[in-house]
Amino acid sequence: MERLLIVGCGDVAQRALPWLTRRYRVYALARNSATAAHLRAQGAIPVAGDLDCRKSLHRLAGLAPLVWHFAPPQGTGEHDMRTRALVAALAARGSLPRALVYISTSGVYGDCNGAVVPETRPARPATPRAGRRLDAERSLRQLARRGVRVAILRAPGIYAADRLPLERLLRGDPVLRREDDVRTNHIHADDLARLAGAALHRARGGRVFNAVDDSALYMADYFDQVADACGMARPPRLPKHEAEARLSALTLSFMSESRRLDNRRIKSELRCRLRWPTVATTLASLNLKDTPCCG
Template structure:
């Protein structure tokens, strides 16, 4: 049976919202919106359904890798938050294609992407108009997701916002294990600029994008910090009374880290958050990493 909405998208007295990929950030969004929205949250794990219920969402068991399980999501809500990552292999994001295949016309969708789509920018200040240049397979899939979503939005008359996100941190999302193991960081001469957002501020940014987006617009969810990566590790170490990591030149460090970590360590950019503040009106709860660690 098709759900009918009034002009504000209300059903059963509250606006309906569908969250696809309701992990840590999704739960923070639920905490911000519970009571004001009827929130449906998709999970692939039956054992997480009670956690979602306790948070204030209506859990739905579905799998983005199995399109037949998605049909029931089609008419649930006029607003969708797509927080699910692509599948771990290939050049296209099949999961995002499966999502858009079942969504009705004139949906409002916020997609959480990654700043990795820019590749290495040599430490340059980057705004949302910079062309993408992904350097690893994960970022290539994210670029594909963004492009397929833009094409879907044009076809369906839907409103799309893409939120590009750098390193997410929170009290329970810090590189403490890395520091305890003494994994080295880059020497100062070789170090890269890195960008951060507190998980609570990311949740608030996604909600702001949902409410205030300009259609087909990209936004950076990033704080005001201007840090190099090893300085971030030092700050976390100091806050938790752990030894600062040793620093190694680039050629020596590459032999000691995984290829995925090496990719992360060799991309340098500084993201502008002007649109975040002027268009979405977000006031950061944690303007810098130092504020978050405090």
């Protein structure tokens, strides 16, 4: 079986393990024994290592010809030091992987004033968080220049039945009124994993993909759809200046960027049909009113 290394084997990657372990010998980086035991129970082979400690990554060189890099950057700084450490580890001893798929963020585009955004639009991150993601992309392009087939999936808001904003709805946190609202984008966690699988073998080297579904919602409409599906009260809609007094800086940063991601490339090049093409499709398939936080 071909070997696949997963760096950042969190929720999205773990959703894929049932089908990955049938096709690949899967190795997963684990920073502690509890994580290692959890991954081993799901069929992966844990590899001890911590992206925050370069010396611990020496086992990664030449370990697998295929790599999924889903690990987020550290929480501060201009550069993604974790990705830089990974690149150095993979390049050690001259044994490079054949292909690598990285999950980045659509936040690298910055605010686009609601415009349709293809992958060719220049990246202009507006937050340090998105800036670190763009730095990661640039670091990985170093591997691409050395012959590694690197594919970058720029993901928006990742959701699933167990990744819905129910606590926020319960708190009654406000959203923006339509005239102040922003366009937002979504992808189901299962579909994101499937796109990453397709990119391993179908993506051309150095290619960027907007990993997004067909929803194209305003942010407030997304919360309304979830609330309706759960039988919960819709959140209040406020002018932006009033919402700013009630919401965290992180939440407000998402409310300050508006864009509609163009997803034609994932369909034409990755040839991956989304199982959950819209948020509405997903919510209609679930019985959310019976969940503990709903009703």
